[in-house]
Amino acid sequence: MSAVIGQGAPAKDPVKDAKVETPFRRFVSEFAESKLAVGGLIVITAIILVAILAPFISPQDPYDLAVLDIMDGRLEPGSQSGDGSTTYWLGTDDQGRDMLSGIMYGLRISLTVGAGSAFIACMVGASLGLAAAYAGGKTDSLIMRIVDLQLSFPSILVALMILAFLGKSVTNVVIAIVVVEWAYYARTVRGTALVERRREYIEAAECLALPKYRILFRHLLPNCLPPLIVIGTMQVARAIALEATLSFLGLGVPITEPSLGLLIANGYEYMLSGKYWISFYPGIALLVTIVAINLVGDQLRDVLNPRLQK
Amino acid sequence: MAETTTAATAAAPTLEVRNLQTHFFTRAGVVRAVDDVSFTIGRGKVLGLVGESGSGKTVTGFSIMKLVDPPGRIVGGSILFQGKDLATRSEEEMRNLRGNRIAMIFQDPMMTLNPVLRIDTQMIETVQAHEKVSEADARARARDALGMVGIPSPDERLKSYPHQFSGGMRQRVAIAIALLHRPDLIVADEPTTALDVTIQGQILAEVQKLCATTGTAMLWITHDLSVVAGLADDIAVMYAGRVVEFGDVGEVLDKPLHPYTHGLIGSVPSRNKRGEPLRQIPGMTPSLLNLPEGCSFRARCPRAAADCIVMPELHPWLPQRLARCHHPHLEEVAAA
């Protein structure tokens, strides 16, 4: 911690400061320069905690139909339940489900689907990008042609296409997001890897006749990590937004286990009668999540981008 | 237009800069880009403003135009144009002078013309910015100006875009734009540096001819001593934001007073000195952010002494010869 403080204040003892300066600490202190990003990170951590702990901290199990009372349907925020046992701080939906609990569980689904598919996309994209960079020639141009073609179409269209081919289901939503996003990773990794592979340490590894996969994954990939982390962060936000959009359109997760997008869609029909809270609060949760991730991603890009480094 | 100004010109020189200071207030501190610059340019005369890159020549030029952008600001001194101080003029008054009575030519001809506007647009707008004339008249003026700077078939060329011109041709266009209103003063910021030597020569000759015929005074900013030698009447040498020597170009180049000017001239390769090792000024230009106390050339100066810790003033050591030095090369002048 002292190193972090020492960074910001004028260095009085450069020798001592240099000793504690590690790349990671420098990264932390540079990241902390933006208060917005730190705030974003705190919010993300809180959201993840809420999502993980939802079964323990939510007032109600929204999936347990036995506890739902249809008589409590569409209650305003702050209302008491019919039997007076609970307060619905964010109101209830048409089934009498507590919105706060619904949002907590919805966050679980949204985050799992979003982060999970972004992770798979990262694996697929990074592998193909590495392969393209390392193999070069026809493999490279084939992969990059597909990347270019795909990136020229908007994400929603590609996702719709996949869902139109495969039908609607959670798995297919994940597949759709992976198909939409892999190209970004592939392009980034290929670009970085092309630069890296001309470096001496790769040549050295090749001279030692290390197996190809080892060179690729142990030597090349770690050096492509910084840009990968940056777009990875951004793509998680995009994945969450895309999942929400698809769920809203009725093409995503099933109604029994609603994600944030589906919660918003559920409230849509009640919007016109002024019962705003069924859509409004899940939307706020979604918005806060996406904005927080984007703030962190923005700062990561500034810190990790070698071109911007001082 | 030229007639109305003659009365004032007779009395005062076209431009007199006194103790000009232009500082840049950056996050890292105050950069004293121009810190005490003084010189005079008479009517129809050419002043060569010489110095290394970073010595504040260009900022001096922009200060005269009052086109210094934030974080830069003119913080002191006066800029007397035909006897009236530009430093106190409003932006609107300055706008009426710019391109009209005072014109400027920039360093890089590839960058000075707007790439998406045709030459005629860029010339006609200049005419119409200062005079209420019809477009046809303005076009005729533009065509004449192009002809004057030696651009063949100006009618056709007016309809071209800048990218269809070579660098030398573009600079001619920029000069033609500067000449549109027959200004009393042209500030030329290294206008030939980016050009081939042959084209440089042609443009120099033409500019000299134009100045002589129109009575336009010129501030010619350059780092090239040979250009100044062939073109200018007077010379002002800048070092670290200050004018360190001012005088007749022939006298200064022949018998420099200031050790810096001395060193500068000595470091120019020439035929007479072939075979001899090139002399160079030891050390580096000081940072304008953190200028040393006293004479800023002190650390590199072979003649520096204890009293150099006090900043010398620009002192008339000889008639019409000024130098900012406690120990000028007076003995060499005396020996001649």
Add this chain to the structure above:
Amino acid sequence: MSVYLLRRLIQAAGVVLAMSIIVFIGVFAIGDPVEILISPDADQIERERAVAALGLDLPLWQQYLVFLGKAVQGDLGRSFVFNEPALQLILQRMPATLELALAATVGAIIIGLPLGLYAGLKPNSLGSKAIMAGSILGFSLPTFWVGLMLIMIFAVQLGWLPSTGRGETRELLGLRWSFLTADGLSHLVMPALNLALFKISLVIRLTRAGVRETMLMDYVKFARAKGLSPFRVTFVHVFKNILIPVITVTGLEFGSTIAFSVVTESIFAWPGMGKLIIDSINVLDRPVIVAYLMIIVLMFITINLVVDLMYSVLDPRVRLDSK
């Protein structure tokens, strides 16, 4: 120029062909058309007859050629739901979507350009900071949620604007348009704004970056040194330079605007082809899905081509290079 155009056309045709293969395999090979096309009550003989009649017993590449041959003649099958030619269904709904997308694009430029210009000219003012914060929100906000909020505020709470449909339309050039009537216009405002939101942010950022970059250029300083008025410097010298990238990007974005109108049309019950495709995916009306995808692909490629050509008209430097 013509060589360039020809090369671009061949490229475009290649992409269309590739996409038709992907769509064909995706819709007809991954899914089982027999399941959907033939009634589940049908017996074995009926099934086989239907399979033969539909050409489903042929090898895949032959099936594709049949599909392609029909597609070229404008036959992309009949909708199971509407029992109408799929292409016709799409084309009927296309003007509504185009109107929405055009309104959104024009709106994005009208709103985004002045805001971006202001933010670029006065980067340190409070207004600029607010504009930039707003543009970050514009990028982050999920479109569909903003749409709902617009309905909540302007339709439900304030009651100023209608929330669904196209309203009254009037005919122009053989197509029906909403923007020609007051009622239609009031129906158009919210969906167009909703769809424009992302693009407004984009235009603001592009314009601001462009202004800040252009203001530093020598030719802007030279323009000032010529004694031009600040108005002329900004709106002729700076503006014309930033217009090129802004127009190019908004043009290229037009395709994605059409694609994203799927969401907006669903919220505002706008009777365009986006709403049709969602309904069709939900009921697996495959011919309509195929027709939509093929039309969209064609539109995309056309848009890219048109933007390329427009770019060369706007930027004199490109014009020379491609000659």
